[in-house]
Amino acid sequence: xxxxxxxxxxxxARSRFKLDVRTLGPAAALILLxxxxxxxxxxxxxxxxxxxxxTRSAFIGIIAIGATFVITAGGIDLSVGSMxxxxxxxxxxxMNSAVESMGTGVPTILLGCGLSLILGIGAGWLNGxxxxxxxxxxxxxxxxxxxxxRSLVTYFANGGTLALDFDIRNTYRPVYYDSFFxxxxxxxxxxxxxxxxxxxxxxxxxxxxxxxxxxxxxxxRYSAINVDRVKTMTYVIQGLCVSLATIIYVPRLGSASSxxxxxxxxxxxxxxxxxxxxLKGGYGRIGGTVIGALILTAIGNILNLTDIIxxxxxxxxxxxxxxxxxxxxxxxxxxxxxAKK
Numbered sequence: 001x002x003x004x005x006x007x008x009x010x011x012x013a014r015s016r017f018k019l020d021v022r023t024l025g026p027a028a029a030l031i032l033l034x035x036x037x038x039x040x041x042x043x044x045x046x047x048x049x050x051x052x053x054x055t056r057s058a059f060i061g062i063i064a065i066g067a068t069f070v071i072t073a074g075g076i077d078l079s080v081g082s083m084x085x086x087x088x089x090x091x092x093x094x095m096n097s098a099v100e101s102m103g104t105g106v107p108t109i110l111l112g113c114g115l116s117l118i119l120g121i122g123a124g125w126l127n128g129x130x131x132x133x134x135x136x137x138x139x140x141x142x143x144x145x146x147x148x149x150r151s152l153v154t155y156f157a158n159g160g161t162l163a164l165d166f167d168i169r170n171t172y173r174p175v176y177y178d179s180f181f182x183x184x185x186x187x188x189x190x191x192x193x194x195x196x197x198x199x200x201x202x203x204x205x206x207x208x209x210x211x212x213x214x215x216x217x218x219x220x221r222y223s224a225i226n227v228d229r230v231k232t233m234t235y236v237i238q239g240l241c242v243s244l245a246t247i248i249y250v251p252r253l254g255s256a257s258s259x260x261x262x263x264x265x266x267x268x269x270x271x272x273x274x275x276x277x278x279l280k281g282g283y284g285r286i287g288g289t290v291i292g293a294l295i296l297t298a299i300g301n302i303l304n305l306t307d308i309i310x311x312x313x314x315x316x317x318x319x320x321x322x323x324x325x326x327x328x329x330x331x332x333x334x335x336x337x338x339a340k341k
């Protein structure tokens with residue numbers, strides 16, 4: 001009895017094209033946005049404007065990378081804008097106070113930067129501990145700390161503005177305005193943080209734990225994952241990213257007030273969601289977050305270069321984008337394909 005050469009072979013599954021909105025959507029949207037921006041105003045793709053766009057993306061982008069870890073693990077942080085404001089305020093107070101003993105040089109700036117890192121890590125740890133050990137919802141914890149931090153910077157400024165000593169600001173300015181190989185320093189910091197975040201999320205056990213916890217926290221506990229420690233560390237990473245963003249933000253304006261960092265939490269969350277990270281947790285994309293930050297900055301830039309829509313509606317545009325991005329995350333358009341059949 002002869003056996004056909006084809007008998008016993010497993011049938012090959014037919015390849016089927018599937019549109020991955022989370023992977024292709026953000027990149028396609030950014031390309032389309034650039035085309036629209038150039039069509040509305042050719043200056044949009046000029047060298048100076050592109051460098052300005054990349055530099056302004058760095059602040060929100062760095063914060064959004066930290067938010068990617070928090071959201072991937074199933075959390076949320078609404079305090080990042082207020083946290084940046086109070087860190088900037090304390091940095092300015094400390095550096096101004098150190099002028100008499102340390103002068104206006106680099107040591108004073110390093111003091112402020114070191115203080116920023118300590119405050120950011122400490123604030124993130126506090127959010128994480130209250131969420132995990134205190135068993136309080138992350139939304140409530142970070143909503144509370146958002147109000148606390150915003151009130152503190154208003155108190156420190158006595159309702160006004162905290163201004164950096166003029167000589168310190170001139171020494172500090174290169175952190176924002178100097179360039180390296182044609183790109184401003186904030187862009188390089190953004191790139192380094194993005195690469196480190198990608199490696200941590202995609203190539204380490206910690207990143208896998210974040211996704212496991214976000215997918216199903218109960219199963220993660222049964223799998224011997226220290227859920228409380230991992231979730232706390234995501235908030236610490238968020239605080240560290242906020243402090244880094246603040247360090248490169250302070251020399252730009254040289255001041256801090258109650259309005260510093262307003263809506264940064266909205267922009268950070270929007271960048272994360274636009275980039276394809278699932279809002280409910282379990283899946284995160286650092287590369288998508290970077291693209292999301294660029295998209296948000298590009299939208300604001302286009303509004304400034306044109307008069308089609310008032311730039312005062314930037315926050316409204318971001319809100320619409322968040323809603324649309326979450327809606328697109330609900331599926332891969334399979335229901336539309338079924339409807340066509």
